[in-house]
Amino acid sequence: MSTSMAAPITALYAGLFGLLIVALAALVVRQRVKCRVNLGIGDAAPLERAIRVHGNCVEYVPVALLLLLIAEINGGAAGMLHAYGATLLAARVLHAIGLSRTDKPNACRFLGTVITWLVVVGLAAGGLLGYAKG
Secondary structure (H helix, E strand, C coil): CCCCCCCCHHHHHHHHHHHHHHHHHHHHHHHHHHHCCCCCCCHHHHHHHHHHHHHHHHHHHHHHHHHHHHHCCCCCCCCHHHHHHHHHHHHHHHHHHHHHCCCCCCCCHHHHHHHHHHHHHHHHHHHHHHHHHH
């Protein structure tokens, strides 16, 4: 069995996002205990917000990591891959901070959303261009 990894850059960001998702899940559990709600959201706005912070991350990160993996497998430059991965991580942290604080529109939430979309679109476009050249 070989010890070399085929996609070490994606593995790095997948690991970091795994930790982020578990941390966000722990915040949901904390709110469940605090609000004494075992299932659903009850009438607890902070719990609902924590669930959405976690859920939103889980909704976007897998597709972005898949696109990052495809870019890496297809020979994407390491610097570009790290730029996408680090930018996505910063965007998801910004979004989590913004949405955790309030359900009202705010700069962190907005920037986190827009930057996430730009990363996904950039990686998707790269995959499509690679396919077109194919």
